[in-house]
Amino acid sequence: MSKLQGLSFGLATVVLVVLATGYFMRDWLPPLKSDRGAIDEAMAATLVVTGLVFIATNLLLAFVAWRYEDHEGAKAAYWHDNTRLEIAWTAVTAVIMFAFLFNALKLWADMTSEAPRDAVVVEVTGQQFRWVVRYPGKDGAFGKTDAAKVDVDTENYIGLDKSDPDAKDDVLMVNDVYLPVGKPAAVRIRSTDVIHSFFLPNFRVKQDALPGMTTKTWFIPKVEGDYEIACAEHCGLGHYKMKGQLHVLSPDAFEAKLVELGPAAPEAPAGSPNQASE
């Protein structure tokens, strides 16, 4: 009976650790479909190290809670300083942190570097509550946009200025992004109203979309298929349904798709299911 309370704290801690870890490990990140596997590896390494520290410190906490419960004749040590111990655990923690840090910074530098020159360029513009997708066409240049030129009837939601020569062959659509497999994809991310965040769970890509500036990210899709595009920044009432589709196609199918979609004509372009514009 004497050590019941400390024991219960210890047991509860251990049980919670084990249950939580078990629950936690049932599944993992969404299946990886891009070249950003290094993030998954860094995360796995972090899981192993922090997991071990988590289990060790919680077990230690449980042990002291049980072992040092007050009882008849117990005596506490008058022990309150040990410089070598302090230096040791400060140094060990610092070394582990720097190891993580160097790896993370290297990955960060790779992922935020300029996109390769041969990358397929696509622009996505977040709007309450849809992603407007634009390709520059054969000329490789995006036409100017002007808020005053918004025209809902022609689905020109971002105000593409059709008098600009660069705009002639721009391809506009809503909520569908097409990319070729195995080629770097450079995404220009914009917004015309509030802040959104362009999130590709399967590709380890997330980048906020801000009005007034263009943010960038690039990655290489590795597997053909259809994937979800989510908005990860609270952008208003329809935030939860601001969903797009990323279609990764073979390079040939991608070229054919761009031709099929054609430049943004005055009439609505084909293949633009406008499911979330409410």
Next chain:
Amino acid sequence: MAHAEAHAAEAHAPQAFIWKYVFSKDHKVIGVQYYVTAMLMALIAGLLAMLIRLQVGFPEATWPTLGKLLPRGFSDGIMSPEFYAMLFTMHGTIMVFFVLSTAPVSGFGNVLIPLQVGWRDMAFPFLNALSYWTFLPGCIIILASFFVGAGAAAGGWTSYPPLSALQGAVPGSGTGQTLWIVGMVFFIASFTMGGLNFLTTILNLRTKGMSLTRLPLTMWAMLLVAVLGLLSFPSLVAGCILLLFDRHFGTSFYLPSGLILTNVPLLNPDGTPLHAGGSPLLWQHLFWFLGHPEVYILMLPALGFTSDILSTFCRKPIFGYKSMVGAMVSIGALSFLVWGHHMFVSGMNPYLGMAFAVFTMLIAVPSAVKVFNWLATLWGSRIQYRTPVFWALGVVSLFISGGLSGIWLGQSAVDIPLHDTYFVVAHFHLIMAGAALFGVFGATAYWFPKMFGRMMNETLGKAHFWFTFVAYYCTFFPMHYIGIAGHMRRIYASGRPIGYYEFLEPLQEINVFITRSALVLGASQLLFFVNFFWSAFKGPKASENPWNAAGLEWTTPSPPGHGNWPGEIPEVHRWPYDYSVPDAPKDFVPQTDPAPIGARAGGH
């Protein structure tokens, strides 16, 4: 201070109810006023959290009774997305500012500072009262925002513009958002007055012998919190005023040109843009320059309480006092250099992201040092299992769990998939909210006798701890998992039939588990309220020093009268952690004991 003066202080105590308990200038009364107000705000913010979890756990359900109680939030018993957005916005705002910055800092800070440093009151008693009476209108304004126009602010507790700046962007961006700004300005004004008082009192008004190295760690925490608040809150108040100007006076601090809201370009009648030249990133920098020190404003007091409580109930000196102070000072200093980790994917220059990642990983070192020091304090101790020590152990546990997930998020590259997901929600609820909340409960159990002169009920206290501890982990730990799986924060529905994302569907089962745990967590808090009010009026009378603690505050009656000590303020001869000193007659040596025993005695 002369004996006669002390009597004068007693004699000058106000007698009329209104001056003694309402418009009091006594630090203890003001502390309790802050504490009780914050706990009532916690009750409201907790109920908001329950509603959030009902929606996330059961998005397709109808709640006819709730619909009748809250007709503006529900239509046909179904919660509206705008009400959901108001719920998470106001839950965060109230909890962070009006509960967890207030109860530990303004509540316990006011009660404890003069008692622990040895003075009759705070340095500026009138300013202190003014601070509370500025805080209360802030609370009322924030709560009133639910009842105006289209409802309370709905742009998230971070209120990122343009969502919070453009009145048409979300229903709550009307009057609700204006009141949010005004309420925050009141809160910050109140906190600034409190911070000045804290700083002056701790630095200038210590009793004889109370050198800085003899301060309890709680006092070090309060000192640092005052510095952090005074340096960082101005940034938020400036940000808020700029936001107010953008919203009402046509400026463009945060608003660029080219805005199109629901297919309508925002233009002047002559075709020029309504706004031009602003940047939404400016707000994020101003907000998080406060926002990150703010995290430590919440946590440092809890870390101080934990150290004091552990030492008392372990009957052992706190391990590594100097390294504990050093760790808190480094955490405080580094907290000004890490705000950008909230903005890794915001579009901020990636080079800046690198610098912020470095400081973020660095701040893990002093945090880990604190944990190791606590474990060393527990090692070889003699733990007396009373309610306060359970909460202190709970803080250690949560600080470990929440701290480790910080190592994931601090690595900027690993943050990319985790940013703005439930992983972040799990992280900050464990470390910031959890540690602060458990710290407040521990401090309440520990200092309740000093505040109210009565003891709290141990059985209810322990039951409250166990339900809270287990339910807290069951609520927040699984959020790591759904966060890694990609579950975004702040979404109204994830699973079908009304959720939109296939990849979120399998996670709904866990959301249901989290909601059930959260409801248990919420219901458990009734145990606290029952215990608190019952004990405050009917609890057994407390002696001067019910825990056999060594700190200065335990050398005066419970509760202390006006002026804190009936006679002269005692002189201090040692640190407050002399437990189990060899050759001492008892297992603790009060700070006021001049006996030349123990490692930190002597002099004055």
